[in-house]
Amino acid sequence: MNSIILQLAAKYLRWLFIIFAVLALIRGHNDPGGGFIGGLLAGLAIVYRGLAYDTFQVKERMQNIPEWFIAGGLFTILLSFAPSLILGNTIMTGVWLKIPLPLIGELKLGSPFLFDIGVFFTVIGVTVMFVFSLTQKR
Amino acid sequence: MQYILIIFLIASFGIFFLPNGLKKQKALILSAVQLAAFTYFAIRIPEVTSAETKFLMVEWIPALGLNIEFVLDGLSMVFALLITGIGALIFLYAKAYMKSYPGTDKFFMYLMLFSAAMLGLVLSANLVLMFIFWELTSFLSYFLISFFHEKESARKAAFQSLYITGFGGLAMLAGILLLGSIVGSYSIYDWMDGAETIRQSSLYLPGLLLILVGVFSKSAQFPFHFWLPGAMQAPAPVSSYLHSATMVKAGIFLLARLSPVLGGTNEWIYIISLIGVLTMLIGSYFAITQTDLKGILAYTTINALGVLVLLLGIDTKESIKAAMLFLFIHAFYKATLFMVAGLIEKKTGTRELSKLGGLIKYMPFTFIIALLALLSMAGLPPLLGFLGKELIYEAKVQSPGIASLVLVLGVTSNVFMVAVSLFFARKVFLGKSATYEKKPNEKGMAFLIGPGILALLSLVLGLFPGDLGTAVIKPALSVVSDEVVDVKLKIWHGFNQVFFLSLFTIVAGVTLFWAMLKRKKLLEIWRKINSVVFSVELDEVFAWVMDKFVKISQLKTKAVQHGYHRYYILTIIVFTSLLLWFQVFVIRSWEFGISFTLKPFYISGLAVIILAAALTSSFSRSRIVTIISMGVAGYGISLIFMYYSAIDLAITQILVETLTVVMFMVILQKLPRFAVLSSKRTRLRDFFIALSFGAVMTILALKAVNVNLSPTISDYFVENSYSKAFGENVVNVILVDFRALDTLGEVTVLTIAATGVFLLLKTKTKKL
Numbered sequence: 001m002n003s004i005i006l007q008l009a010a011k012y013l014r015w016l017f018i019i020f021a022v023l024a025l026i027r028g029h030n031d032p033g034g035g036f037i038g039g040l041l042a043g044l045a046i047v048y049r050g051l052a053y054d055t056f057q058v059k060e061r062m063q064n065i066p067e068w069f070i071a072g073g074l075f076t077i078l079l080s081f082a083p084s085l086i087l088g089n090t091i092m093t094g095v096w097l098k099i100p101l102p103l104i105g106e107l108k109l110g111s112p113f114l115f116d117i118g119v120f121f122t123v124i125g126v127t128v129m130f131v132f133s134l135t136q137k138r
Numbered sequence: 139m140q141y142i143l144i145i146f147l148i149a150s151f152g153i154f155f156l157p158n159g160l161k162k163q164k165a166l167i168l169s170a171v172q173l174a175a176f177t178y179f180a181i182r183i184p185e186v187t188s189a190e191t192k193f194l195m196v197e198w199i200p201a202l203g204l205n206i207e208f209v210l211d212g213l214s215m216v217f218a219l220l221i222t223g224i225g226a227l228i229f230l231y232a233k234a235y236m237k238s239y240p241g242t243d244k245f246f247m248y249l250m251l252f253s254a255a256m257l258g259l260v261l262s263a264n265l266v267l268m269f270i271f272w273e274l275t276s277f278l279s280y281f282l283i284s285f286f287h288e289k290e291s292a293r294k295a296a297f298q299s300l301y302i303t304g305f306g307g308l309a310m311l312a313g314i315l316l317l318g319s320i321v322g323s324y325s326i327y328d329w330m331d332g333a334e335t336i337r338q339s340s341l342y343l344p345g346l347l348l349i350l351v352g353v354f355s356k357s358a359q360f361p362f363h364f365w366l367p368g369a370m371q372a373p374a375p376v377s378s379y380l381h382s383a384t385m386v387k388a389g390i391f392l393l394a395r396l397s398p399v400l401g402g403t404n405e406w407i408y409i410i411s412l413i414g415v416l417t418m419l420i421g422s423y424f425a426i427t428q429t430d431l432k433g434i435l436a437y438t439t440i441n442a443l444g445v446l447v448l449l450l451g452i453d454t455k456e457s458i459k460a461a462m463l464f465l466f467i468h469a470f471y472k473a474t475l476f477m478v479a480g481l482i483e484k485k486t487g488t489r490e491l492s493k494l495g496g497l498i499k500y501m502p503f504t505f506i507i508a509l510l511a512l513l514s515m516a517g518l519p520p521l522l523g524f525l526g527k528e529l530i531y532e533a534k535v536q537s538p539g540i541a542s543l544v545l546v547l548g549v550t551s552n553v554f555m556v557a558v559s560l561f562f563a564r565k566v567f568l569g570k571s572a573t574y575e576k577k578p579n580e581k582g583m584a585f586l587i588g589p590g591i592l593a594l595l596s597l598v599l600g601l602f603p604g605d606l607g608t609a610v611i612k613p614a615l616s617v618v619s620d621e622v623v624d625v626k627l628k629i630w631h632g633f634n635q636v637f638f639l640s641l642f643t644i645v646a647g648v649t650l651f652w653a654m655l656k657r658k659k660l661l662e663i664w665r666k667i668n669s670v671v672f673s674v675e676l677d678e679v680f681a682w683v684m685d686k687f688v689k690i691s692q693l694k695t696k697a698v699q700h701g702y703h704r705y706y707i708l709t710i711i712v713f714t715s716l717l718l719w720f721q722v723f724v725i726r727s728w729e730f731g732i733s734f735t736l737k738p739f740y741i742s743g744l745a746v747i748i749l750a751a752a753l754t755s756s757f758s759r760s761r762i763v764t765i766i767s768m769g770v771a772g773y774g775i776s777l778i779f780m781y782y783s784a785i786d787l788a789i790t791q792i793l794v795e796t797l798t799v800v801m802f803m804v805i806l807q808k809l810p811r812f813a814v815l816s817s818k819r820t821r822l823r824d825f826f827i828a829l830s831f832g833a834v835m836t837i838l839a840l841k842a843v844n845v846n847l848s849p850t851i852s853d854y855f856v857e858n859s860y861s862k863a864f865g866e867n868v869v870n871v872i873l874v875d876f877r878a879l880d881t882l883g884e885v886t887v888l889t890i891a892a893t894g895v896f897l898l899l900k901t902k903t904k905k906l
Contacts, residue, residue: 030866032785034873040793047800070889077882094875096864110864112874115881119874122885126892127797133892133899135804 010052017045035116039123069125076118150250165233212613227588232375234584295368310352357389374480410451417444422554457533496571516559556647
């Protein structure tokens with residue numbers, strides 16, 4: 001399969017996918033979406049590109065990207081436990097920071113959001129690792 | 139006190155980091171550390187005598203009743219002095235002995251770690267903590283026995299001792315937990331306070347028996363005694379230190395520690411003294427027919443351990459006094475003899491009795507040292523051993539219940555001991571000189587300092603035993619028994635029953651020795667009788683059992699871990715569906731909460747499409763069709779989610795479905811052509827299994843509607859999602875906040891799966 005239309009589409013749609021993925025992650029707390037869905041979307045973006053070019057061969061230095069994503073994601077999850085521990089609460093208690101912003105209103109940042117970001121990256125890493133492992137030549 | 143353990147730990151690992159110049163002297167440095175610790179303990183003797191116990195407690199895992207508790211009382215003092223004192227001499231000796239072997243850094247590390255673990259064992263006042271040190275000594279003993287690991291016999295012996303002492307240790311842990319559950323604590327002090335309760339509990343006997351298995355396996359009591367002769371594969375310093383002076387005494391220590399708690403009952407007295415008396419007899423009986431120097435010493439050690447166990451089992455003031463004294467006596471003479479045996483092996487190249495003789499010409503000092511130790515072992519005056527034997531006879535005479543049996547067997551075994559000691563001295567040092575490859579010598583002061591000091595102690599303390607009794611043994615006694623007894627040791631007790639028993643023992647022993655020497659046939663006949671009567675060797679039985687155990691494990695593994703993925707899945711599914719069917723039949727309720735209200739036609743149509751897709755995928759003969767129809771079913775399900783306004787679920791389902799189809803497509807190119815490989819029967823079988831599993835899952839899903847967990851947790855989530863977790867999307871709030879732990883688990887599982895896929899596909903396949 002070597003379709004120029006698909007390749008061209010992939011070139012631009014890929015970024016659309018990723019933008020949507022990030023959107024899904026951010027709005028996740030109040031509207032449909034979230035880290036898991038966002039992660040799957042972003043993972044699909046990478047898979048899409050690979051499908052279009054009929055190759056999943058990546059440059060040597062990109063080989064370990066999935067591992068880094070997984071490790072980074074899990075580490076972020078760990079990091080999201082820190083605030084509750086520092087405040088002396090039970091682990092995984094949500095800690096929220098309210099930042100008043102002009103125009104938009106109030107921005108709420110919480111440790112569950114950090115947790116969600118961790119899930120986001122882990123899912124990306126896992127998806128990409130599945131596809132990479134399945135497709136690359138040994 | 140606890141700092142000594144830390145110093146020992148640092149010292150044992152520190153030898154790796156010594157500069158090269160100092161490295162040669164590492165044994166000396168460790169010996170100095172041991173000596174310093176010995177001095178420390180010795181200085182504190184007066185404090186212990188005044189019955190003031192030094193105590194340290196750090197909470198470790200308080201929820202499990204596991205605290206780091208150390209105590210330095212009379213009993214710990216006795217053992218701590220032995221461990222550090224003999225340790226200092228052993229390291230000195232090992233410096234000379236280990237000179238020609240490679241890997242001595244490791245050796246000294248193990249040995250030092252061992253003495254730290256042993257010290258920890260005797261100092262801990264919490265029984266679980268003590269168990270941990272107990273197992274550590276077993277492990278380190280394993281490493282030390284297998285130090286010459288090129289030899290198969292050494293590896294085998296090391297394993298044997300590890301299995302037996304490790305198994306015993308586990309039994310002991312079970313016993314400790316059982317008895318600990320009665321008083322709700324593992325601290326020895328709480329046990330002492332609740333001693334009455336423990337003794338009257340119905341758990342007392344099982345707990346006692348389990349602990350005794352641990353004690354008997356560690357202290358080489360019948361029927362576990364056979365590992366000790368095997369352990370003689372270890373280098374001489376190890377045999378001397380672990381397998382005669384310290385580690386095998388751990389069981390004795392525990393008996394003495396627990397005697398105020400568990401002792402005094404009929405079970406205690408009869409079980410322990412019977413096993414002790416048996417072991418004592420077996421040890422001395424088999425010592426006579428041994429041909430290997432270290433073999434003789436191993437069996438005499440078994441004899442001594444039997445004596446100690448017996449004395450603690452008799453459980454009278456007298457017997458415990460005798461036990462405490464004998465602990466020192468035995469450590470002094472046996473450590474000496476092991477070191478001498480190692481020296482002889484080093485200098486002559488053999489340990490066989492038949493190849494030795496006339497060594498007095500070449501090694502006069504060694505002879506004097508060995509003679510003193512042997513006389514102490516035989517229990518002849520004026521050595522310390524004589525004092526011990528007198529006390530032991532006295533204890534046996536006064537033992538309650540089984541005095542006559544104990545006394546007869548005790549005298550018999552002592553007769554053997556006298557004969558063995560004399561025979562040892564005669565065969566090795568006197569008589570015609572055997573032919574040696576090179577002339578033996580006794581160069582190397584380090585070889586002689588250790589045994590020399592110990593042998594001298596046997597003599598000097600035998601002549602002037604006063605301080606040993608009042609300063610060291612009396613405080614130890616006060617820990618073991620409630621009454622305070624005066625310990626006055628003296629050689630001459632007057633003409634009494636004990637004196638005549640001693641006299642008889644010596645005369646009979648010398649006669650036996652004479653017979654063994656003059657009538658050469660006697661020993662041969664003796665050996666022949668043994669080989670007929672005791673044709674079943676316990677260590678062979680043990681090896682057989684272990685062998686069969688491994689074989690059965692292999693069979694089981696082959697049956698269960700066959701390596702066929704399809705059968706693993708088959709097993710899981712069949713088992714799960716059987717369990718579920720069983721539960722369904724137990725409940726026998728066929729009510730389902732289905733309301734047959736008419737759904738819009740598109741939903742019914744969707745259901746038909748999903749069903750059709752599922753059927754197509756199972757019966758299709760083309761892979762692409764199968765995959766696509768599975769995708770159709772998946773998308774259909776996500777539409778149903780959508781209909782019930784579970785948006786998040788629907789989105790996730792669509793994404794996962796897409797990804798799955800894509801991945802299948804990618805793999806598809808790499809697969810061989812579709813072929814029907816399984817027979818009709820297999821397919822029929824799989825069909826029924828799949829059908830039964832699907833049916834039971836359907837029933838489960840339908841039943842789940844009926845199950846009403848009250849109060850419904852989802853209401854809580856809906857109510858508190860915004861007010862407490864500031865999120866309007868309840869699904870997401872559940873995922874990242876309310877049930878974040880679940881999500882963490884799921885993400886971890888995903889990671890593990892990805893790692894598995896990665897490893898499966900990325901590693902080059904190797905033919906096994």
